[in-house]
Amino acid sequence: MWFYLPAAIIYGVLFVAPTFASFYFALTRWTIFDSEFIGLDNFVTFFSEPYLFQSLIHTLLYAVITSGLKVVLGLLFAVFLSSQIIARGYLRSVVFFPVLVSAVGVGVTFRVLMDPFDGLINNVLAGVGIDGPGWLTDPDLALFSVAFVDVWAGVGIATLIYIAGIVAIPQEYFEAAKVDGASAVKSFRHVTLPLMRPATTTVIILSLIGGLRSFALIWTMTGGGPGFSSDVLASMVYKQYQAGFYGLSTAGNVVLFVLVAAIVIPLFWFLNRKEVDR
Template identity: 75%
Template sequence: MTTIAERPTAAAEAPPPHKKRKRMKSMYPTWFYIPSGVLYVALFAVPTFASFYFSLTRWSLFDVEFIGFDNFVTFFSEPMLFQGLINTFIYGFVTSGLKVVLGLALALLLTGSILGRGYLRATIFFPVLVSTIGVGVTFKVLMDPFDGLINKSLAVFGIQGPGWLTDPAWALFSVALVDVWKGVGIATLIYIAGIVAIPQEYFEAAKVDGASAWKTFRNITLPLVQPATATVVLLSLIGGLRSFDLIWAMTRGGPGFSSDVIASVIYKQYQAGFYGLSTAGNVVLFIVVTAIVLPINHYLTKRQVES
């Protein structure tokens, strides 16, 4: 007969509390990471550090002169260059905000029970597949203030269309609207994936409780598509802050400097032979994108975790 003292206690059976878990080994050997590491250093790290150095110089293909922060002083003191920085912020936030709003609205429409849903999805996504330069050239013709189809269509209803690309007050926003038209398909696709992934039981429970469409959207759909929102915000914001090809195809930064952004300013300085100033602009663009995107990414990620 086993006595109480001889019986194993729960404490004896439990594993030691301070025993460390065995660290899981990677399924790949260390040398497997060497090729990707070499490519990263050669194609990203080295050019990045080289850009920081050459931004402090006045350089050409055959000569380099160290001038300190003179390029950055020039960049922020010249009205034309500083205006490009301001326009970059405006363009990036306008295009990003519109893509989020329109992408979510279109995704809600295209996940509902509507006729021709598959065809409409393909139609909205089609502009994403078209060349950006082709889109820019096409809309440059359509937005011509005199012979463009847009203003001619408005004239039929007695509306005098503005100079979409020739009026300094309209040029930047006109290009931004074209950018939204071209890129909203990606945002819509991401939101559709996010909405479809929401379990239908939530919507059925809300319907049983008598919740209105607005309450269902606000309390179920909107919180549960936050990962999709974070993706759309980051992708569209990075794309907007770095945008160049569409602006160059439609306005070349004009009229004057009204639609210039950092990328187009960098290109113009490079064309003029100011290579050091152009490199400094690249560094400014890198810092601006990093300083904006990283905090937003941290904030959105934190909200996802909390929710």
């Protein structure tokens, strides 16, 4: 137990104490110098303000889109990159490379590429006779554009986890399926997918947590705009803090914390239970 003590102290100081402090300050109107207890007023304001509540919907939508695409694309890439193809190691590096770039760097790069007038993407589309949309300036497209960039930047982690899961499957299972006359599709469905359930659980949980907590990429690419069309909880919390509404921003942080816990913990339990049942 003495070996656990240093890590427990660091965890308590850097996570547990600030977490409980946030729950308290979310019930106050505070500044750096003083605080006034106001009960649940901050939470009432949060859920009554249309743009704050809209950011909650955007957060859920963003998390579902990014995590879903990372699971599907990561699995497809992993199956392809685990087969006997030429330059397999190089292709794996290409898929994983975006993970090494900071979210701010990715955001700045794609903000330039998606510029509606001078961006490379719309210039290429114009070259084939297509009038490109305002990827980051159209309120109906901004959030989805950032979500697809998030998938591009993060699918390498999902692919890596799936590759590790595929490599860990004993080859005897595939040989037995082949002897029984199973096609490649049936072998994938009845051997690969069931045995990669732990990897799938990991990818889903990590992707969901990342999507629910996303901030840097959205703030770099759109700043939550145009208007409030791409704001998520984290960006709205930051805006409230910038405006000096510290208690309201703390309440938003608490809502985000509870949201992540309420989604991830039951989902983690459910996926692990399904794994044990199988």
